[in-house]
Amino acid sequence: MxxxxxxxxxxxxxxxxxxAGAVMLTAEIRxxxxxxxxxxxxxxxxxxxxxxxxxxxxxxxxxxxxxxxQTLDGGGIFALNSRTFDADAGWGYYPLAFTAPDSLxxxxxxxxxxxxxxxxxxxxxxxxTSRYATIDAFVKAGTPAGSYRLNxxxxxxxxxxxxxxxxxxxxxxxxxVLPEPASLLLLAGAGLLIGRRRVG
Numbered sequence: 625m626x627x628x629x630x631x632x633x634x635x636x637x638x639x640x641x642x643x644a645g646a647v648m649l650t651a652e653i654r655x656x657x658x659x660x661x662x663x664x665x666x667x668x669x670x671x672x673x674x675x676x677x678x679x680x681x682x683x684x685x686x687x688x689x690x691x692x693x694q695t696l697d698g699g700g701i702f703a704l705n706s707r708t709f710d711a712d713a714g715w716g717y718y719p720l721a722f723t724a725p726d727s728l729x730x731x732x733x734x735x736x737x738x739x740x741x742x743x744x745x746x747x748x749x750x751x752x753t754s755r756y757a758t759i760d761a762f763v764k765a766g767t768p769a770g771s772y773r774l775n776x777x778x779x780x781x782x783x784x785x786x787x788x789x790x791x792x793x794x795x796x797x798x799x800x801v802l803p804e805p806a807s808l809l810l811l812a813g814a815g816l817l818i819g820r821r822r823v824g
Contacts, residue, residue: 647783648683651691651756651776652794662798667769669804671762673705676797678740678756678776684789685748688782689756690720690741695728696773696796699735703727705760707740713754717743725762736777748784769803 654660655676665672680689695702704726709716719742726737740757763772779791 647789648681649779649781649789649791650682650794651678651680651689651779651791653677653693653774653776653797654679655797661795662800664800664802665763667767667801667804669765671703671765672801673760673762674799675758675760676774677758679753679794680756680781680791681753682781682789682791683751685750685784686744686781687748687784687786688741688743689715689749689780690739691779691791692730692739692777693726693728693737693759694733694775694777695735696775699727699729701728701764701767701772702774702799703762703764704737705762707760708758709742710755710757711745713756714745714749715742715754715756717745727764732777739778763799763801767801769801771798771800773798 652661653676655663655674657663663674663676665674678691680686693704705724707722709719720739722738722740728735728737730736730738740759773796775796776793779793781789781791783789
């Protein structure tokens, strides 16, 4: 009797362990340009708008998803204007409130956006890859020339068993800011002057 009881407990534990096996959830920032993980803009005296997508991949059906956009090179570079969930992919029901502009100064680290999240439109979004949302953002006016990175953080989805699954971020998205044309002309002029002095 006792042996049968113990055997039943072991069987239940094995079943639970199997159901809680490893799952995969990743999210990545991408765009529709030639290099989906990079963008180049010119430095100007005004904010420079750009748009990117958040792509999510899982090996399980998802009923909700939330995450944050994060700058990896300090504050004062980027801001988010809006987020639009992809209803065709099954996202966008009961979205979390979003206050714009979001200058990526929240936790964790003081370099993150507010939570960007929603439920699935139907019963669930099936396993696979889908476009979660499109983000309208901008590089802040006066950002020095250089390369700056964005990525995702605090990625968490719910499965159809109402369990939370923690995800990981994909490749960082790199925005390269080129010097404004006036600066390039000044640099070119300085190069000519140096060249002339050397010749002389």
